[in-house]
Amino acid sequence: MHKELNLRELTIINEVGKILSRGYEFTKSLEEVLKVLYSFWDVRHSYVALYRRELKALKILKAFGLTEEEVERGIFRKGEGIVGKVYRDGVPVFLPDIRTNAYLNKTGLRERIKQGESFAAVPIKIGGEIIGVLAVFKDFGEESVERSVELLMIIGTMIGMLYKLDEKINQEREEWEEEKRLLTKALSEKYSVEGIVGKSPAVRKLLELVEKVAQTDANVLITGESGTGKSLVAKAIHFMSKRKEKPFITINCSAIPETLLEAELFGYEKGSFTGAYTSKKGKFELANGGTIFLDEIGDMPLSLQPKILRVIQDKEIERLGSEKTIKVDVRIISATNKNLSDLVAHGQFREDLYYRLNVLPIHIPPLRERKEDIPVLVDYFLEIFNQRYNKKVRLHPKVIEIFIEYAWYGNVRELENIIERLVILKDGLVRDTDLPPYFFVHLHDSEPKKVLQVIENTEREEILKALEKTGYVKSKAARLLGYTLRQLDYRIKKYSIPLKRY
Ligand SMILES: Nc1ncnc2c1ncn2[C@@H]1O[C@H](COP(=O)(O)OP(=O)(O)OP(=O)(O)O)[C@@H](O)[C@H]1O
Ligand SMILES: [Mg+2]
Structure with missing residues (x-):
């Protein structure tokens, strides 16, 4: 502006500046800007149309003094009508009388515009890029057209700044959300490995141990009270180990009667005992290449213990009723809530087997x-x-x-x-x-x-x-x-x- 700003111009710019500092969401800012134009400059109808790539046209985003239908109709192709031209050329347009052919009346607003009201449209720019158009209908009376258009250009620029600010806030919000997501993920991973959740020093130590143990093929004995997570840890070890693509087979030594347990573990040939109508693979055979989990090992009958020892030492088994030896490569993880060394002391568990199973002990403390x-x-x-x-x-x-x-x-x-x-x-x-x-x-x-x-x-x-x-x-x-x-x-x-x- 060539001359000094007059009070009204100063007030309008100041009011729009205040909106900038409030950090509203963009459409809310626009609403406030158009309200300022009404309150301080008597602009009865106004709107902001932004270019929308997906529509290949400008569309009214926010309006003042327009009905919903008029807003709906406010779609302007690039170069089409005054709004389209302002967008294409980046130059403001002032139309003293909208009752001319230059005014396309796409919104259908013309019928409601009073005699004497003019139309002005200015580009909204960010840097060198035009993103949309600010349009106003107003009786300019004695005001200088040149000064009015210049004021509108300044407001157009400020709207561009509002847009940019909003974009930045959104981007920061997104970055922040992403950061939060990564943090939560990191936290949940920190507090949980393979579904083992906890943050106590005991669980952290346990997780470290599990990770180390998983790298080896040594037999593991997991001890801990009932419900502390022994089965969970056994599974975690298997699925973190290089055997993870191979089977993980569980057998609960306490849930199966002694007579069936042997058949379950080693399998049998057809006719090897009454009821053996077919041959069946045992758990050791099924677990070949993978891991067998002997749960409640404390309940393993003494009579079967030498056979388990043999699998560990010779890595081979025989099905019941068969002489044929079968090679098996199985990692043994066992678990118990009993005190196995007590059982050893009382002659209820073989000492040699105990040491073979307990190469890597893992104890899970009670909750x-x-x-x-x-x-x-x-x-x-x-x-x-x-x-x-x-x-x-x-x-x-x-x-x-x-x-x-x-x-x-x-x-x-x-x-x-x-x-x-x-x-x-x-x-x-x-x-x-x-x-x-x-x-x-x-x-x-x-x-x-x-x-x-x-x-x-x-x-x-x-x-x-x-x-x-x-x-x-x-x-x-x-x-x-x-x-x-x-x-x-x-x-x-x-x-x-x-x-x-x-
Ligand atoms: N640290 C943990 N994080 C998440 N879930 C756990 C944890 N510890 C145990 N659980 C859950 O608690 C339940 C009991 O665990 P699990 O069956 O492994 O215990 P257990 O020691 O094998 O018990 P039992 O001696 O009765 O066989 C399971 O559903 C398991 O997933
Ligand atoms: Mg269990």
């Missing part, structure tokens, strides 16, 4: 000795079960407090089960009053057996209830309880639950 893991595990299980059951259950901080205090004699499994139950049964926020009563039975650490008893009684009752509900159809009851059929069978035996038949 109550690594309480830092409790909140992380709670989050982890909440997420899993909320997703599985399509719920949004949260726990009151008081509940977490109680969980941290609680002794968890059933360890992680017990925590997992209670959270699954809460997610299924509750909605929204779970309070401490929603917890089952045994959480409030304060027993001393000297009475773990009692607590376990309470848990087991509850479990027994639940199984009974589920069986009643499903008419003693075990598969249905198992599904209801979230157990596999085998897990249910195991518990039915453990709690000597009588199976009625109807």
